[in-house]
Amino acid sequence: MAATINDVARVAGVSISTVSYALSGKRPIGEKTRQRIESAILELQYQPNAGARALAGRRTYILAVTEPLRPDTYTPAHMAFVLAAATAARAYDYDVLLLTQDEATGGLHRVTSSRLVDGVIVLDVLAEDERAELVRSLDVPAALVGIPADTDGLVCVDLDFEAAARLAVDRLADGGHRVVGLLGHPPSVYARGSNFPLRFREAFVARAAERDLEVRLGAPERTIAGVREAVAEILGPDRDLTGLVMHCEDTIQMRALDVLCEAGLRVPQDVSVISAASTFDTSTFTPPLDVIPLIPAESCSRAVELTIAQITGTVDPRVELIPPTYVDRGSTAPRRP
């Protein structure tokens, strides 16, 4: 059997409560006593029993992470968020319970009302997401990574996709480009009401209008054929497009570069290319791409932080947008006259 706090107390020659206070630091402990307790813990390899701790302390030190990997979600990107959340949680001594697909709502209900978890991190939020509703009605400490249509009463964190889109457009506009394209996600992603692709696209179009640019939008299927078609369309019959922003999965981006290459267009001499809101490493692409990175660790650690803050106190509902940054890798150039 594993050692209990009782064993520790006996070996150290103190009472149970003293051990508990030594562990939690909630009351001062004498130096000698503390040392005896510490060596008893080491000797016995004591680890507090999680169940007992949860029962008595009303804290499980577990966070639920819900990520409903939907039929056409792109796994690597989404998993990056799950991992980032797990890592961030561990930094606060929290563990992470993974809630998937079918369990996204039912499971949320179950784990919160059975007090299995202290809080919830909601990933991959749709504009209309039942989990947002649920979290609101459950009134459980939670943070959403992503922005639902109705953020009332919720704590949300996300990259500022609108600002990212503007940043990309401005970069091209400042370089003198007049015709710019956005190579986006597959059509099904937009159809689903997935949140950030829409936000990005709208802001892109709006800023391009402000800057007086001509805009071409593409939503390619993932296949090489799909990408070829979308890129051809964006380039236009006269190939007058000189600025391309890609806000899509890495496979599509890589294929798009292949397509540009086979069309004899050089980056950045003929076309300036920017990879936007990407979770992957664009420095290994051929050529390496300028990128406005979407860093899972950033939003997830903030989400974890805010959730734990709710557990230990009170946090006002809010939407926190993380400002985008621009990484220059030489894939953009001023438009040639």
Added chain:
Amino acid sequence: MAATINDVARVAGVSISTVSYALSGKRPIGEKTRQRIESAILELQYQPNAGARALAGRRTYILAVTEPLRPDTYTPAHMAFVLAAATAARAYDYDVLLLTQDEATGGLHRVTSSRLVDGVIVLDVLAEDERAELVRSLDVPAALVGIPADTDGLVCVDLDFEAAARLAVDRLADGGHRVVGLLGHPPSVYARGSNFPLRFREAFVARAAERDLEVRLGAPERTIAGVREAVAEILGPDRDLTGLVMHCEDTIQMRALDVLCEAGLRVPQDVSVISAASTFDTSTFTPPLDVIPLIPAESCSRAVELTIAQITGTVDPRVELIPPTYVDRGSTAPRRP
């Protein structure tokens, strides 16, 4: 506050233990009593407190899943296993705690000795894997998905990669092919001692020798250039290779098909191609590929099953190999004379 078993007992007009037995089914309960209890539960929206249950019942109904997404692991495939494990666990009313990277061993120790989890699923096992050691010494209910070098005392489940390799070789040999290639993983994967790629490759070479075939091995980098180079090398200066087995990630496989295509080689007329031990869908490739699938749900649900069997009783250490199957999609043909 959430309702407790006490409230249920009061509302139903029975004792606490009766409610508990009604819930667990461990003792017979009268029909009328059961109904009163059930409606009390519904009325109060009662959910047993997880902590109390864990403390009293010595079961948390949580399984740890460790997946140390290493620098160069290929996320989608690995996540498929995590998800499969989570889904399988839920089928047995177990939840899943995600242990990642840095926490793979330390975390395992922590969650088992604090009794946070009832058992452990170990994913992505290396030939020499400290987690295998740990599980052995911790003596905790566990199942490994993958086969470490030393399986002594462990419960392991995996696809029979050796048989899969033989199946692929035999298919080509039976079709009259004399020169066959294996397009494998990037070199770093083999270098790391990752388990199944090595097992597959060795069995492939051995079977090819038995069938008197000439073998060419490739371990391409993921880039299009890397794939191009590896494929060219495998094809040989005379392009006399007619059978190709691919045991690698989907991007590499797709790129290899692109490369064959641009080299003017048709599948299956010029080259027969088999995708081996693949977790992804090869039916959407151009052309669709024959595949010996590696089905995460299969091995994971068996692993979960075996772990839970250990929790509730005893299971003899064992290595269970799942026999491979062959799915014909028309990407192989007899060798043309």
Added chain:
DNA sequence: TCTAGGCGTCGAAGCGCTTCGACGACGGTC
């Protein structure tokens, strides 16, 4: 008719921890 023995229920004893109140021993204050 008497007695096993199964059924249905209850009370009580924990499970291992946190936390509140209490209490003696000090040191500082007026």
Added chain:
DNA sequence: GACCGTCGTCGAAGCGCTTCGACGCCTAGA
């Protein structure tokens, strides 16, 4: 020198659940 506050420690009361033993009751077998 009496008083107060702080420090360091202890005992005990739970937290909400499972499970063991006990105890009527009813049926079946002898």
